[in-house]
Amino acid sequence: MKANRFARVWRGILYAMLGVAVCAGLSCSASAATPGADGVVRLKDLGKLKGWRENTLVGYGIVTGLAGSGDSPTNKTTRQTIANVLSQFNVSITPDQVQSRNVAVVMVSASLPAFAREGDNVDVLVTSMGDARSLVGGSLLVTPLKAPNGAVYALAQGPLSVGGYRYDMNGNVVQKNHPTTGMIPDGATVEKGVSTSMMAADGSVTFVLAEPDYTTADRLSTALNEAFGRPLAQPKDAEGIRIEVPPENRDNLVRFIAEVENVWVKPDRRARVVINERTGTVVSGGDVTLSKVAIAHGDLKISIVTDNEVSQPFAIGGYLPGARTAVVSNSRISVEEPAGGTFIAAQHNTVADLVEALNRVKTNTRDIIAILQAVKAAGALHADLIIQ
Template sequence: MLRPIITLLCLTLMLCTAAGPAGATRIKDIARLQGVRSNQLVGYGLVVGLNGSGDSDSTAFTVRSLVNMMERLGVTVDVNDVKVDNVAAVIVTAELPAFSKTGSTIDVLVSSIGDADSLVGGSLLMTPLKGADGKIYAVAQGPLAVGALAFGGKAATVQKNHPTVGRIPGGALVEREVPFRLTPGAELHYQLTNPDFTTVTRMAQAINKHFQKTLARAEDSGSLKITIPEDQQNEPIHFIADLESLNIRPDSMARIVVNEKTGTIVMGEDVRIATVAVSHGNLNLIISENDQVSQPLPFSEGETVVVPDTSMEVSEDNGNLVVMEMGVSIGDVARALNAIGATPRDLIAIFQAIKAAGALHAELVVL
């Protein structure tokens, strides 16, 4: 009877240990090794096979590009005889990840730069992709996945999503590698995605506690220097993998982000406000107009006239005054503002007013 209970307790302890502390995040998700980064690529190309939705004849660079391509393929054409409504000039962009090897594939984004109506059904011709140094690192080609549609005539059009931008998953082959390798050494430098003194301190403490040595030292709020143990300096890969799997609880500033265009509000859990009273009320003005017909009596030689009848109604909702105490949490703030019937648009104005009153202990970011 005792053995099943002990087994159950051991399994519970293992699950709790594996889950890690609440709100914990791996180091690899909030920091990156200095020097390990992606590189942006760009190229100019042509998309062919469009069903009359390509660039118009007035797009001179598309016509010239098509003529030059045909001449490179051994076909001589006259510029005046070229119609490009099935062809579109595009800019192709991609990101070359770190440690990408020759022959691997990467995704590309294709964007129209002419007056094409849609890239649906098109195929990208061979397009070299260059880096900032002007060298070719990849070559893209293949059919586009647009995920949109656009149809119409002279009087009406129907459009869904954005038809002049498409993607080609795995559409580019890497032809040149970016020279980078982890050289044997004694130190590693990590950079935090969101610099914070508390987070970088917790990282250093977690690393030193795990390896039971003083290996990590915070240089500032955004960088951490780590000394590789002597027995792992020749092969730092295993040390980095063990290091980046450690869990810590990142910290951040209290922040409220509002987007007035969409009415979106995002609030962090550490948002606090001082004691403040918030009142909310709406003034509604309703004006309606109905036409009344005035009909004269028979044989009175009068005229039938239309007399407008205008009515106006003014109503104002009851203003609810809600008092929020000092240091309330984000849940209390949400419940209090919902109690007065505030819409997302109203919440934005309320937060701006609380910030102006000096009662909001958080950063207010307006997009």
């Protein structure tokens, strides 16, 4: 027993010394991943464990108690649904006998968390399916929520919370937001829990990066191996890192995962420039670089003004057979071009430097977006240009 423990201690020291030597020789940044350093984050903020996912549930139900703002009597789906519901209470009527506008058919959806258990409550989203004008004041009847496999996992019911309204009378309509969509906080009760297995049969867990990147995956595995003093982590690809769970931690997997999640690492990031043409927003990392590029930006203004004049006929004696009033259009074209356009020479600059230079010459945001697109097309912008 003492020999085995002595061997494990020396093996851990050897792995730690080897990791330090490798990092010193390759200048790896994982060893510098200390809490509070620039760009250093916890592992749990970069992704999640494989198997951690939410499950989508959907159901079909009816909302009652509406003040005449429900589905119209011509909606056959609503009338058939009301007849089916009443038949469960020994009320036998035909769909043609249903004329209520206080009811609306709706679709109900919810997300079931990964570790949901019986009795847990989840939020519910209710949306109108027919021609109801508003769901304000309505209450959802008991609605089973099913998964894609057809099994019922939750039951939803309760009064709706609608963040809007609609009132109309004599052709006048006052509406705010979308009154045909509502929420029921904690409106669904889980009837069947979800069993999620985080550890694979070979005794390992897989951490999945939210943004796949080979450099980040390598840094993450190196940081984990340094934190535990042994080679437990191995990157499988740019997205997944396989982490072997030590035999002594398999009975207490929660504590081991908690230690894994709190390992600090400095992730790498891709150079990106995000442009929103609708709002004129440009977001870029401060270190996104540009190659040598010359930008000439000018402004040409063309205005066309048309003057309509009336020409009255003139004749000696006051009468000229066949003469009539004529309308004459006189057009003037004006072209204005500044004497010199804006010229900017960028040499090993960043996008932040370019935007700052453009702002100094009072270039508006729309023109900045057009210039960045042109720089990208010229091959001088070394980043992913994302246009929203």
